[in-house]
Amino acid sequence: MKKVVVGMSGGVDSAVAALLLKRQGYDVVGLFMRNWDSTINNDVLGNPNLNNDICPQEGDYNDALKVCEKLDIPLHRIDFVKEYWVYVFTYFLEELKRGRTPNPDVMCNKYIKFDPFIKEAKRLGAEYIATGHYARIIDDNLYKAIDENKDQSYFLCQLTKNQLSNVLFPVGELTKEEVRKIAKDNDLTVADKKDSTGICFIGERNFSEFLKNYLPSKKGKIVNIDTNEEVGIHYGLMNYTIGQRRGLNIGGNENRLFVVGKNLDKNILYVGLGSDHEALYSNEAIIEQMNFIDNKKTSKCKAKFRYRQKDIDVDVEHLDSNEMKVKYSSLKAVTPGQICCLYDGDECLGGGIIKEVYKDNKKMVFYN
């Protein structure tokens, strides 16, 4: 019997993944990972769970345990707290210091779930690993999930073909609705559990309060990019991303104010009036640390610049092995640090990190 280790998060998706694999005749083993330790990581400010008897992580473990008991499969547990800190969280903080907007969950997949996790699975004697991701793998290549609304291939675009081999995504073939139904029909306790959101293993938190634990915040001016007038005070540039509107705390305007740029040297946050402010739009970007899953370097394809944004047509110019220039008609809030993921139809060709953003051949200088 083929052995598979399923990453159990305590949610519905991984529970159903395990169930489906078991049905298919695999020898299924659950593995629960722990990537964050509030005490070790000095995660104090803004942590709503410090005084709880049972932290959400422990609750998730218990949920996973119940599911495994129901399915009659063993559940192991492993700590990647150190690895997460070194490979994901360090990157996360470094990017923020540079004024960029990182995507930690992409790195969590690249450096944790599809690396030490796989090694642990092998150590447990498994041939395959599986997770509850909404995506599909065909011939070791990555494809979008059947359920377009839940598709998570964007978060997996930094994986290599090697990492994708011997990986199974059972729920990638199903819609969320079907997954919930299967869970319900099989009396899994997590059938109605709310989908988890927020940063991988840290969860939904007050972002600014959370950051205060790790980065000093320097207050500075908020300047209207059109009038050059000081209109407010920001509490640290790392707390803002391009296109953001909330948290500015500036009232009295006829229209909404959006973050359109920052100047790290002068510690200035630039804002513009209106959701269609021209300073938000670009038509070209340089992507670095490109990962091509199957080395398909086309010159025309689709791209997604932010999770849950629509794919748009792009022209690609390959600069060197891991940098490329993408051109597009016009797109709002393309932000350095975010991931640009390429698609050919349903196939995810790979992705990289947005490095620089241009408009009509002019670099958007405060766009970091």
Added chain:
RNA sequence: UGCCUCGUAGCCAAGCGGUAAGGCAUCAGACUUUGACUCUGACAUUCGUUGGUUCGAAUCCAGCCGAGGCAG
């Protein structure tokens, strides 16, 4: 010191005798495995203050306080 204008929620601002529009901000939900965006909802028993006129005032009158302007 005299005259004029103005004082409505955190901000901007309608209302000008009939019982407080709207926008922004904020907060809460929805959406969402990245702080976004978007959507929905909440948000002044009260109109600088005191007194008066009136069946009834934020709206009219007077005093006071405060802001700005003109004169000196």
